[in-house]
Amino acid sequence: MLELYHWEPTFLSGEVLIALAEKHLPFESRYLDLLELEQHEPEFLRLNPSGGVPVLVHDGRVITECGLILEYLEDAFPQPSLRPEPLVAQYQTRFWLKYVAERMAPYVSLLGWRHLARPVLAGASVERAKHTIERLPRERRDLWRKALEERCPGEEIALARESLSFAALKLEETLGGAPWLAGNSYSLADIALAPTVRAMRVVVPDMMSPLQSPRTLAWLGRIEARPAVREALARARAAAPERQFAPGPEPPRWG
Amino acid sequence: MLEVYTWEPNANSGKPLLMLKEKGVDFVYHYIDMGKREQHSPQYLELNPNGTVPTVVHEGHVLTESSPALEYLDAALDGAPLCPRDPYLLWRMRRWIRFMDLEYCPALAMFGGAGASERMPPQEPAEIERQVGRIPLPERRRVWRLILTKQVPAAALAESQQRILAGISRFELALTDSPYLAGQAYSLADIVAMITVYAMPALRREEVNDRKTPHYMDWLRRCHARPGARAAFELGHGWVAARVAETRTLLGV
Numbered sequence: 001m002l003e004l005y006h007w008e009p010t011f012l013s014g015e016v017l018i019a020l021a022e023k024h025l026p027f028e029s030r031y032l033d034l035l036e037l038e039q040h041e042p043e044f045l046r047l048n049p050s051g052g053v054p055v056l057v058h059d060g061r062v063i064t065e066c067g068l069i070l071e072y073l074e075d076a077f078p079q080p081s082l083r084p085e086p087l088v089a090q091y092q093t094r095f096w097l098k099y100v101a102e103r104m105a106p107y108v109s110l111l112g113w114r115h116l117a118r119p120v121l122a123g124a125s126v127e128r129a130k131h132t133i134e135r136l137p138r139e140r141r142d143l144w145r146k147a148l149e150e151r152c153p154g155e156e157i158a159l160a161r162e163s164l165s166f167a168a169l170k171l172e173e174t175l176g177g178a179p180w181l182a183g184n185s186y187s188l189a190d191i192a193l194a195p196t197v198r199a200m201r202v203v204v205p206d207m208m209s210p211l212q213s214p215r216t217l218a219w220l221g222r223i224e225a226r227p228a229v230r231e232a233l234a235r236a237r238a239a240a241p242e243r244q245f246a247p248g249p250e251p252p253r254w255g
Numbered sequence: 256m257l258e259v260y261t262w263e264p265n266a267n268s269g270k271p272l273l274m275l276k277e278k279g280v281d282f283v284y285h286y287i288d289m290g291k292r293e294q295h296s297p298q299y300l301e302l303n304p305n306g307t308v309p310t311v312v313h314e315g316h317v318l319t320e321s322s323p324a325l326e327y328l329d330a331a332l333d334g335a336p337l338c339p340r341d342p343y344l345l346w347r348m349r350r351w352i353r354f355m356d357l358e359y360c361p362a363l364a365m366f367g368g369a370g371a372s373e374r375m376p377p378q379e380p381a382e383i384e385r386q387v388g389r390i391p392l393p394e395r396r397r398v399w400r401l402i403l404t405k406q407v408p409a410a411a412l413a414e415s416q417q418r419i420l421a422g423i424s425r426f427e428l429a430l431t432d433s434p435y436l437a438g439q440a441y442s443l444a445d446i447v448a449m450i451t452v453y454a455m456p457a458l459r460r461e462e463v464n465d466r467k468t469p470h471y472m473d474w475l476r477r478c479h480a481r482p483g484a485r486a487a488f489e490l491g492h493g494w495v496a497a498r499v500a501e502t503r504t505l506l507g508v
Contacts (some may be wrong), residue, residue: 061343068349075342087331088316094323102357103394138417162393252394253411254361254368 002027003057005044007034008241009232011112012066012105012249014195016054017235019070021228022191023077031237034246035121037132051140052248066105067097070188082188092182096189102252104167104196107160112203112245114152140248147247160251164200168207168216171197175215179222186223194223202242257282257332260302261309262289263495264487266360268308269450270321271328272490277446277483278334284490295389306391322352325443337443348437351429351444359422360451362415368398369407378403423462423471426452430470434477441481449478450487454498456505472506479508 004020004027006013020027032038032053039051048055048064056063056072063072071094074083083090126148133144146152171193174181181189197220201208210217223229238244259275259282262268268289275282287293287308295306303310303319311318313331318324329337339345383403390396401407426448429436436444455463456475465472478484479502488499 063343063346065350065353068346068353071349072342072346075345087327090330091316091318091320091323091327094326095320098320098323098353098356101353142414159393159397166393252357252361253415254365254398 001059003030004028005030005032005039005047005053005055005057007032007053007246008238008244009195009235010241010244011108011195011199013054014198014232015066015192016056016069016073017232018191018194018229019073019082019188021231022082022226023073023080025073025077029235035117035125035244037129040132040136042135045135049137051136065101067101067188067192070097070192074188082186082191084182084185084187086183089183089185089187093187093189096181097192099167099170100193100196101249103163104193104200106249106251107163108196108199108203109245109248110152110156110160110251111164112199112243113147113247114157115203116243117245118147139250143250144247156251161204164204165207168200168204168213171216171219172213175219180219190219190223194220194229198224198242199245256312256314258285258312259283259309260285260287260299260312262287262294264450264491265495266364266451267321269487270325270447271309271311273450273484273487274325274328274337274443274446275332276486276490277337277441277481278328278332279483280332280334286492292386295386300389300391304391306389306395322356322443322447325446329443337441337446339437339440339442341438344438344442348442348444351436352447354425355447355451358418362418362422363451365407365412365415366419368402369412372402372405372407375403375405377405380404419459420462423455423459423468426471426474427468430474434474436474441478445474445478449475449484453479453484453488454502457498457501460505475502476506476508479503479506 002020002025004016006017006029008014009017032044034053038044039053045051047057047062050064052064054066054069056069058072058076063069070082074081083093129144129148133141133148136144178184180186181193197208197216201220207213208217257275257280259271261271261284264272272284287299289308293299294308300306302317305319307319309321309324311324311328313328318327326338339348383400386403387396387400390399433439435441436448453475456472462468463471488495491499
């Protein structure tokens with residue numbers, strides 16, 4: 001049996017929901033509201049001590065980490081295949097899985113939280129959150145504590161924007177040479193990147209303008225037209241799911 | 256034809272060296288001296304615009320991300336496979352590699368960077384900006400500016416210290432149940448971890464020893480005893496060889 005602990009079908013939870021739909025895999029959906037801090041309940045922390053989603057449970061085995069869950073699904077359920085045949089295309093797929101986890105998602109999350117999610121959070125929820133995060137492991141707690149404070153150093157915002165701008169150029173360049181991120185076929189790389197790039201459209205719209213990123217937007221349009229992607233996105237519960245962010249993952253600490 | 260452009264058999268630089276020696280595959284080793292910051296030279300940036308090491312070139316394909324490159328090489332080259340076939344063990348292997356790449360190596364690298372920063376002679380701000388200006392990745396620019404201006408924050412260093420200690424327990428716990436990180440067989444997870452933590456018994460004597468971390472120590476013994484590891488470390492220029500020799504004495508291998 002497959003169970004997926006997830007939030008809205010956008011951003012990090014989105015990629016796994018899309019992959020499950022592409023592979024026509026039935027699963028039990030376990031929705032956690034991250035802004036209600038349901039991922040910090042002891043029951044969930046027993047499953048994933050770092051308190052992050054998405055988490056896949058397959059016949060009792062706990063599979064964590066974006067990108068790596070996609071690889072697991074591909075290894076455990078190879079058909080229909082979302083991994084290209086050529087080894088160099090597999091390398092490119094893994095290049096992007098790492099790139100989005102390390103150099104894109106943390107910055108999209110940081111800016112999305114700062115500009116969209118944090119400002120609409122009521123004072124009472126902030127106070128409650130400060131109390132709840134005490135039970136988290138230290139690293140995760142520090143991340144939340146910092147995020148709940150009003151101020152964010154300008155240089156962190158600047159670095160986040162600079163890194164995302166670099167990523168936007170890289171995407172545009174890659175999609176100039178091939179229709180999909182790992183070459184000629186739609187793959188795990190496209191599934192992993194699409195939800196983060198959709199979030200960039202909201203968080204850093206200047207970098208995702210038709211003038212700046214025409215190929216990336218066309219690529220995203222092709223992905224959004226896929227039935228599996230529509231099916232995944234239809235699971236949204238929030239009114240504006242693409243504006244929902246919670247603190248994490250942590251930006252790279254040392255380059 | 257297989258070429259590896261890299262620095263020492265140490266951390267990220269060393270990953271393809273250890274892996275290829277384990278496989279027993281011939282390759283051309285182009286030494287990129289990070290001490291002289293040759294990874295930011297115009298010639299090198301032409302090959303790898305990110306200015307990071309290693310770069311692996313195989314049959315015309317230029318591979319610049321080391322962990323994905325290892326999976327590529329394992330599938331493309333002859334020799335005993337270094338990835339488990341079972342999907343769950345394969346996930347475990349990749350989970351360890353991601354932990355090393357995104358969490359543990361950065362914490363250790365911060366210590367290395369701070370040490371190097373202290374040893375460097377002071378430089379004029381204009382010279383520092385010139386050097387930093389050659390670095391393509393924004394995050395790497397920020398880090399090198401901290402190193403060259405000798406401003407690695409004490410709080411960040413203390414945080415890295417915490418993570419290094421937590422990582423030691425993580426290794427000990429994982430290796431209590433199985434001889435290697437992804438199960439019964441030596442895999443890319445061990446290669447990626449080993450090339451970064453190979454000298455922990457010498458560098459962290461208080462925390463990594465037979466009394467406190469017996470399983471971690473035995474794993475290091477098994478890894479160091481492999482002919483591939485010996486061959487890879489022999490490629491080192493000076494300081495790596497000295498660290499390895501000191502560690503081997505402590506381990507008794």
